Amino acid sequence: RPRVLSGIQPTADSFHVGNYLGAVRNWVAMQETHDTFYSVVDLHAITAGHDPVALRHSTRVAAAQLFAVGLDPERTTLFVQSQVPEHAQLAWVLSCITGFGEASRMTQFKDKSVKQGADRSSVGLFTYPILQAADILLYQADAVPVGEDQRQHLELTRDLAQRFNTRFGRTFTVPAPYIVRDTAKITDLQDPTAKMSKSSSSPAGIIMLLDDPAKSAKKIRSAVTDTGRDIVFDPEQKAGVSNLLTIYAALTGRSIDDLVGAYAGKGYGDLKKDLAEVVAEFVRPIQQRTQGYLDDPAQLDKLLAVGAEKARAVASATLREVYDRVGFLPGS
Numbered sequence: 001r002p003r004v005l006s007g008i009q010p011t012a013d014s015f016h017v018g019n020y021l022g023a024v025r026n027w028v029a030m031q032e033t034h035d036t037f038y039s040v041v042d043l044h045a046i047t048a049g050h051d052p053v054a055l056r057h058s059t060r061v062a063a064a065q066l067f068a069v070g071l072d073p074e075r076t077t078l079f080v081q082s083q084v085p086e087h088a089q090l091a092w093v094l095s096c097i098t099g100f101g102e103a104s105r106m107t108q109f110k111d112k113s114v115k116q117g118a119d120r121s122s123v124g125l126f127t128y129p130i131l132q133a134a135d136i137l138l139y140q141a142d143a144v145p146v147g148e149d150q151r152q153h154l155e156l157t158r159d160l161a162q163r164f165n166t167r168f169g170r171t172f173t174v175p176a177p178y179i180v181r182d183t184a185k186i187t188d189l190q191d192p193t194a195k196m197s198k199s200s201s202s203p204a205g206i207i208m209l210l211d212d213p214a215k216s217a218k219k220i221r222s223a224v225t226d227t228g229r230d231i232v233f234d235p236e237q238k239a240g241v242s243n244l245l246t247i248y249a250a251l252t253g254r255s256i257d258d259l260v261g262a263y264a265g266k267g268y269g270d271l272k273k274d275l276a277e278v279v280a281e282f283v284r285p286i287q288q289r290t291q292g293y294l295d296d297p298a299q300l301d302k303l304l305a306v307g308a309e310k311a312r313a314v315a316s317a318t319l320r321e322v323y324d325r326v327g328f329l330p331g332s
């Protein structure tokens with residue numbers, strides 16, 4: 001079976017529908033066809049300032065949600081990144097074959113550092129994509145299911161894999177991004193030309209999986225649309241309505257065409273009301289199952305310990321080979 005690795009940051013207490021539809025939904029589906037490794041990337045979550053107590057909590061909430069949406073510990077290796085020390089170790093080696101200019105061109109760093117002030121953003125935020133490359137290459141992943149915003153990081157990962165292989169001998173599988181176009185960029189309800197984002201959207205622009213459905217209904221009702229009346233799918237001219245249709249279609253399995261047909265002659269208010277229902281139906285069982293995992297943190301930590309052990313078996317074999325190739329002594 002081809003191998004998959006992907007990761008998600010535990011930076012808020014809940015994932016949003018962009019995370020779910022852009023990435024996590026595909027993680028679940030790929031369990032059928034791939035050998036799947038997924039990580040809650042807590043090392044990445046400390047790059048821009050954080051609270052330790054909140055981080056520990058949101059790491060567990062993230063893992064609980066991933067099990068709740070359908071990751072099966074029997075078939076998937078789900079682990080917390082900091083519990084597998086090889087990630088930090090490989091990141092150092094990769095940082096030594098990454099150009100300073102190359103790292104400077106990463107647009108996510110540029111966006112985030114502009115917001116924080118370039119001088120005040122951490123070196124960790126700058127080298128973040130190199131750690132991400134290490135995450136992927138340690139597992140010899142063939143495919144990496146992510147949303148559109150990760151495309152450039154995946155390009156860097158491929159470049160680093162090829163560069164290392166050329167310089168030191170074939171060591172890494174060169175991974176391909178797995179980006180499902182229809183849901184690769186779910187947009188902000190309040191600003192439907194921007195992506196829905198934990199770090200930059202206003203709370204009113206984000207639908208959280210763990211929010212009370214009444215709260216999400218309110219956000220959906222006040223989603224920005226346009227001055228027209230017709231419910232048609234046109235991401236350029238009618239970004240807001242199209243985003244609502246995309247979410248609706250993805251959560252129900254109905255096609256966009258089917259929905260557009262069904263809403264002919266109806267108004268935006270009808271669409272929003274029904275979508276709020278769809279979201280409520282969707283999140284209810286996820287919230288219950290998430291709570292079930294959180295009610296037994298000892299059992300959750302045990303599942304994660306098993307995941308870390310399985311991950312380490314693979315990661316340490318790759319790191320050993322890397323250390324050997326770059327010329328470190330045996331036993332390092």
Ligand code: TYM
Pocket residue numbers: 005006007008009010018019020021022023024041044131132135136144145146147148149150183184185186187195196197
């Ligand atoms: P993160 O935690 O920001 O997001 C997790 C996943 O959700 C996707 N995503 C979206 N997809 C569609 N529409 C949106 N509005 C949207 N917002 C987020 C992201 O593309 C991502 O797939 N750097 C990564 C985490 C990471 C990683 C890795 C990913 C660390 N190591 C190794 C893959 C492989 C990140 O910050 O994702």
